[in-house]
Structure formats: C-alpha cells, structure tokens
Amino acid sequence: MTLNSSRYILRETVNSMKRNPWLSIASVITVMVSLVILGFSIFFLANASNMAESFESELEIATFVQDNATSSQVDALRNQILEMPGVASVTLVTKEEALQDFGKTLGGTQSNLLADLGGRNPFPDKLTVKATDPQNVVALAEVVAALPEVDKVRYGQGFVDQLLKFTQWLRWIGFGVVAAFSVAAIVLISINVKMNVFSRRREIQIMKLVGASNGFIRWPFLIEGLALGLVGGAMAAGIVGMGYNSIAMYVLSKLTFLPVVQNAVLFRQVTFGLLLSGMAMGALGSAISLQKFLRA
Amino acid sequence: MIQLTNVSKIYPNGARALVDVNLKIGKGDFVFLVGPSGAGKSTLIRLLYREESPTRGQVQINSKNLVRMKEREVPYLRRNIGVIFQDFKLLPNKTVFENVAFALEVIGVVKREVRSRTRATLELVGLASKETSYPHELSGGEQQRVCVARAIINNPALLVADEPTGNLDPDTAWDIMDLLYNINKRGTTIVMATHAKSIVNKMQKRVIAIENGKVARDEEKGGYGYDT
Numbered sequence: 302m303t304l305n306s307s308r309y310i311l312r313e314t315v316n317s318m319k320r321n322p323w324l325s326i327a328s329v330i331t332v333m334v335s336l337v338i339l340g341f342s343i344f345f346l347a348n349a350s351n352m353a354e355s356f357e358s359e360l361e362i363a364t365f366v367q368d369n370a371t372s373s374q375v376d377a378l379r380n381q382i383l384e385m386p387g388v389a390s391v392t393l394v395t396k397e398e399a400l401q402d403f404g405k406t407l408g409g410t411q412s413n414l415l416a417d418l419g420g421r422n423p424f425p426d427k428l429t430v431k432a433t434d435p436q437n438v439v440a441l442a443e444v445v446a447a448l449p450e451v452d453k454v455r456y457g458q459g460f461v462d463q464l465l466k467f468t469q470w471l472r473w474i475g476f477g478v479v480a481a482f483s484v485a486a487i488v489l490i491s492i493n494v495k496m497n498v499f500s501r502r503r504e505i506q507i508m509k510l511v512g513a514s515n516g517f518i519r520w521p522f523l524i525e526g527l528a529l530g531l532v533g534g535a536m537a538a539g540i541v542g543m544g545y546n547s548i549a550m551y552v553l554s555k556l557t558f559l560p561v562v563q564n565a566v567l568f569r570q571v572t573f574g575l576l577l578s579g580m581a582m583g584a585l586g587s588a589i590s591l592q593k594f595l596r597a
Numbered sequence: 598m599i600q601l602t603n604v605s606k607i608y609p610n611g612a613r614a615l616v617d618v619n620l621k622i623g624k625g626d627f628v629f630l631v632g633p634s635g636a637g638k639s640t641l642i643r644l645l646y647r648e649e650s651p652t653r654g655q656v657q658i659n660s661k662n663l664v665r666m667k668e669r670e671v672p673y674l675r676r677n678i679g680v681i682f683q684d685f686k687l688l689p690n691k692t693v694f695e696n697v698a699f700a701l702e703v704i705g706v707v708k709r710e711v712r713s714r715t716r717a718t719l720e721l722v723g724l725a726s727k728e729t730s731y732p733h734e735l736s737g738g739e740q741q742r743v744c745v746a747r748a749i750i751n752n753p754a755l756l757v758a759d760e761p762t763g764n765l766d767p768d769t770a771w772d773i774m775d776l777l778y779n780i781n782k783r784g785t786t787i788v789m790a791t792h793a794k795s796i797v798n799k800m801q802k803r804v805i806a807i808e809n810g811k812v813a814r815d816e817e818k819g820g821y822g823y824d825t
Contacts (some may be wrong), residue, residue, distance in 0.1 A: 306705045312800065504688055510646070511747065512676035513703035 306517060313521035314528065321496055325529060332582055333481030333540070334335025343473035343571055347562045349468040355560045358577030359586040362442045363455045370450050375426050378450045382430055387441055389431040399424035425452060459557045483582060490529055490586025494522050498590060516518040519591055526587030527580050534579020538572045598624040599645065600785055604654035605647055606640050606810075614640040615651070622788065624754070627781045629797050630790040632807040638790040641807065642759045644790060646678045647671055658755065676704060679748030679785075681758040685740045686806055687732040687747075693719065694728035697746045704751075714750060720775060722746045738769030747799040749785070754814065755778060758789040762796065770796065794821040 364382070366375055375393065383391045384545075400422050404414045415422060430445060432438050438456055446454045498505065508518050549561045600620040605614060606615040614637045622628055630638045644656050647663045649808045656663040658674070660682040666674065687696050706714075719725050722742040730738055741761060748756060758777070762770035774796055781787045791797060797820060804819030805812060814822065 409737055493749040503686070507686060507688065507699065507747075508703045509672070510680055510686075511673060511703060511751070512672040512674070514672045517703060517705070 308457075310520045310524065314524045321493060324493045324496065328486065328529045328586075329533045329536070331482065331486040331489050332530055333536045335479055335486050335582075336534055336537030336578055337469075337540050337544075338368070338475070338482060339479045339578065340378045340537055340571055340575055341545070342471070343563070343574075344480065344541070344567075345498045346468055346472060346475070347567060348463065348560075349471065351560055351562050353468070361456065362363055362432070362445060364430055364445050365454070366426040366428065367452045368425055370426065373475065375420050375428075378448065379428055381448070382428060382445060385441070385444065387433050387437045391431075392429040394427040394429065396422050396426050397426045399427060406447050407531075414496050418472050428494040435555045438521065476574045483578075486533070486582050487586045487589070490526050490583055491589040494526050494587045496523065496592035498522060503521065522591055523584065526583035526585075528583065529580040530581070530583020530586070531576065532579075533582070534576040539577040541575065542568065542572060598626075600621055600657040600789070601641075601644070601722055602655045602657075604644065604651045604656060604709040605643070605679065606637070606649065609653045611793065613810050615644075615807075618654070618807075618810070618812055620805065620812065620815075625781070625786055626782050627787045627800070627802040628780075628789070629785060629800070629802055629804045630807060631792070631797060631823065632813070633805055633823070634792075636807045638807050639759055641786065642790050644755050645755070645757050646673065646675060646680055647702075652715075654822070666813040670702075676751050677753050677755065679751070679753040679756040681741070681748050681761045683760040683763040685764075687740060687743055688799050689732055692729050692731055694734070696732070696743055697750055698724050700747045700750050709752060718746045718750045721749075736769070737765050741765060741769075743771050744774065745773070745780075749780055753785065754784045755788070756786065758791075758792055761789065762791065762793050767795070774800065784808075794823070797821040 352588055356471075366378060370378070372395075379391050379393055382388060400414065403424065407414070430441065432441050442454045444457050445451060549563055552559055552561050599620070601618050601620040604618045604620075605613070609614050618637075618641070621695065632638055640649065644651060645658065645664070647666065649657075650656075650664055654664075658678075663673065663674070688699065691699065694715055697718060698711050701711045701714060706718060716725070716728075719728055723747055724742050726758055727739060732743065736745070738778065741764075745761075756777070761777070762773055765773065770793060777787055777789070778800075793811060801818045803817050804814070804822070806814035806822060
C-alpha cells in the first residue's frame with residue numbers, strides 16, 4: 302500500500318462517514334450499548350465470584366452438641382475434631398455463653414432470662430469448626446455430623462451455592478443481552494457500509510473497470526466499519542471505566558464490609574477487550590456487506 | 598492478440614447470446630462489430646474485458662486465458678484494456694480532470710505523475726481547456742472525449758467500445774471516430790460495436806457481423822451490410 306493510496310483511502314473513509322451521519326451515529330451507539338453491558342457484566346461477575354470466594358474462605362461449621370452430653374464429653378469431642386485432618390481450629394461456645402449472648406441481644410433483664418424460659422436453657426453447646434481449605438467444608442461437615450455426640454451441623458454452603466447459582470444465571474442473561482446487542486450492532490454497521498457502497502456504486506463500477514484492485518476498493522469500507530466499531534468501543538470503555546470507578550467508590554464508602562474488586566490488570570484487560578470487540582464488530586459488519594458486491 | 602475459441606454464452610434465463618463463436622483479432626487491428634440489436638455484440642464486448650465469462654469455450658487476450666484467470670488477476674488485465682460506453686459513465690461530482698485522473702489514482706500512481714499524464718491525455722482528446730468543468734456542463738461529444746481519455750490514459754493495448762457514437766449527432770460522432778482512428782494509428786487494437794452504418798461504410802475496416810449469437814460475416818475492409 303503506497304502513501305498515495307493510503308491518502309485516497311483515508312479521504313474516502315471520512316467522506317462516506319459524512320454521507321450518512323445518522324446511520325453512523327446509530328451504529329456507534331449500538332456498539333457502545335452492547336459493549337457497556339458487556340463491560341459492566343464482566344465487572345459484576347468478577348465481583349460476584351470474588352464475593353463468593355471471600356465468603357467461602359470464612360466458612361465455618363457450626364456443630365451443635367447433643368443436649369445430654371456432659372462437659373467432659375464436649376471437651377473430648379472438641380479434641381477429637383481438632384485432630385481430624387483439614388481442621389484449622391475449634392472454638393467452644395457453651396450453652397451458658399450462648400444464653401448470655403442471646404440475653405445481650407435482647408438487652409437488660411438477662412438475670413431473669415433463664416427463669417423466663419421455664420428454667421431450661423434451650424441453647425446447645427456449640428463447637429465452631431474452621432477448615433484449612435474451604436473446599437473441604439462439605440466433607441468435613443459430613444464427618445463431624447456423623448459423630449455420636451453431635452446433634453446437627455450447620456454451615457454456609459446454602460448461601461454460597463445460591464450466590465454461585467445466581468452468578469451463573471447472570472452470566473447467561475448477560476451473555477444473551479450482549480449477544481443480541483452485538484448482532485444489532487453488526488447489522489447496523491453492515492447496513493451503514495452497504496448504503497455507502499450503494500451510493501458509490503458508479504464509482505466502484507468505474508474503479509473496477511479501470512483496474513483498481515479489490516483490496517483497494519474494499520479498504521475504505523473496511524476502515525469505515527472498523528472506525529465505527531472502535532469509536533463505539535472507546536466510548537463504552539470510557540463509560541464502563543468511569544461508571545465502575547464511581548460505583549466502587551460509593552460502595553467502598555457506604556458498605557465497607559463488601560469486598561469490591563479494584564484490580565488494575567482487570568481494568569486494563571476490560572478496556573482493551575472492549576476496544577478490540579468494537580473493532581471486531583465493525584470488521585464483521587463491513588465484511589458481511591462487502592463479500593457480495595465485489596465478486597462479479 | 599484476441600482469440601475466441603468455441604465460445605458460447607447462455608444466460609441463466611436461457612437466452613443464448615453467443616453460440617460457438619470462433620474469432621481472431623490481430624494486434625493493431627480496427628474491428629467493427631455489427632448486427633441487429635440483441636444479436637450478441639455487447640456480450641462479446643463484455644467477454645473481452647471479463648465483465649462476463651463464457652459458458653463454454655476459451656477467451657484469450659495476449660495469450661492470457663481469461664476463463665481460467667483468477668479473480669484477483671482481473672484488475673491487472675483491465676489496466677491493459679480501455680473501455681468506452683454509449684452512456685459515458687462519468688462521475689457527475691468530479692471535474693473532467695478528476696474523472697480522467699481517477700483511473701490513475703485508483704491504481705496507485707503517484708500524484709505528480711497523475712497530474713502530468715492527465716494533462717497530456719486531455720490535450721490528446723482536445724479537452725485541455727475544459728479540465729475544471731463538470732460533466733453536466735459539457736456537450737455529449739465532449740463527455741465522450743472524457744470517457745475516451747479515461748480509457749486510454751493507461752496506454753492500453755486494447756480499446757473496446759460499445760456503441761460509442763450511439764448518443765451523438767453525426768458530426769460529433771465523426772469527431773470521436775477521428776480520435777479513435779488516431780489512437781488506432783498509434784498501435785492500439787480497437788474493437789467497436791456499432792449501429793452507425795455510414796461510419797462503418799466509410800472507414801473501410803474489418804467488419805464482423807453477429808446474428809443470433811453467431812458470426813454471420815467477417816470481411817476485411819467491409820461495409821455495414823444492413824439497411825436501417
């Protein structure tokens with residue numbers, strides 16, 4: 302490609318974008334919308350899996366001891382669990398402590414609480430078991446539950462399962478929405494390019510007649526599609542970047558306990574990915590409308 | 598230079614435009630294609646610059662086989678063939694100069710060379726003074742000169758013309774024929790489909806008559822041969 306040809310191609314690209322400004326704008330906006338959704342979906346999913354991970358790592362097994370167990374039996378049970386492989390720590394909360402804690406949450410009259418409950422402490426002794434690896438929680442919980450002195454165990458598996466299920470759903474919905482918008486964007490770009498091909502059909506006919514190569518004829522249209530996609534991608538990257546940043550700031554200041562992903566590498570990857578996706582949409586759109594007309 | 602061997606062209610709708618045509622045209626020849634409308638003249642012309650390919654048979658130009666030619670080689674064939682049309686096919690939003698220069702620009706000729714060669718070619722067709730005019734400001738004859746200029750600017754070995762005088766009055770038509778005559782004198786082979794009886798009769802060139810897709814007559818220094 303000579304410098305001379307490049308200049309011609311660039312000029313034609315700009316001209317054809319000027320020819321259908323509204324269609325160009327519509328194409329750019331559709332690309333942008335689809336990529337904004339894609340970008341936010343990625344960040345949302347990153348956060349959801351991050352959240353699931355951090356909850357998983359805090360997973361504990363609450364082990365409730367049989368009501369008739371003596372305190373020496375409870376101590377023996379505690380030591381037995383502590384010696385199991387994969388156990389990080391075991392903390393005992395006696396039924397008396399549990400009652401006291403409950404009293405504290407009610408406030409005030411805890412001295413009468415036992416009497417108010419009919420002289421019978423409804424709380425069992427509880428052993429809080431922490432696993433060394435969150436992956437082992439389920440297996441460990443089953444082993445502990447099978448011990449004769451153990452009444453029942455409870456752990457956060459249900460919540461984590463639901464969170465993961467939710468992110469799975471979200472992934473599919475996000476994928477569907479992004480796919481629908483991408484198709485719309487590609488179709489719009491291809492209409493855009495096709496209209497420019499149509500409005501320049503005489504020129505193209507003469508170009509082919511005097512021996513312009515197909516590549517030379519195609520380039521301006523291909524670049525036009527690429528440019529439309531790139532502009533849409535850049536706008537999406539800007540919106541997603543700034544939008545996510547301000548959301549993250551807000552969440553960090555208001556909901557301090559939530560783990561928010563602020564990963565510079567992920568940030569750069571998403572920006573780069575959005576630009577690339579935009580260009581890919583543009584190239585695809587152009588290619589669709591160009592493959593037909595240059596064959597004859 | 599041009600050789601057609603057993604060429605048939607049948608269109609998808611079943612129309613048999615050319616039937617088993619054999620033809621040889623030498624380098625530097627000036628050939629008229631005559632015959633009734635729809636006899637296959639235009640199809641034959643289009644085969645020469647590979648706007649179309651034959652259904653059967655071979656088309657060769659300068660010993661290059663146009664039927665076996667790959668799609669990406671076609672542009673390079675066309676750079677060596679000039680084409681002139683009845684309706685000129687000029688770009689209305691470009692000036693005379695730009696229309697002619699366009700043929701060089703799109704094959705990547707450098708700017709300075711584009712300018713000098715365009716000037717020289719416009720001089721040759723007698724339009725040097727009109728280079729900043731737009732096509733709609735020109736007469737039919739002048740527009741056809743622009744079309745000729747665009748066709749010959751690459752110094753093609755072959756110039757094909759499909760009724761180049763069809764839209765012109767007799768005097769103007771003769772101006773164009775003078776131009777083509779001079780181009781042919783410089784060694785360019787010319788194949789021209791026409792209905793212009795007086796031109797064919799007066800020029801005394803080779804005449805090939807096509808009827809019902811077949812070569813009905815082929816004579817050196819021939820006449821038009823039809824009463825119209």
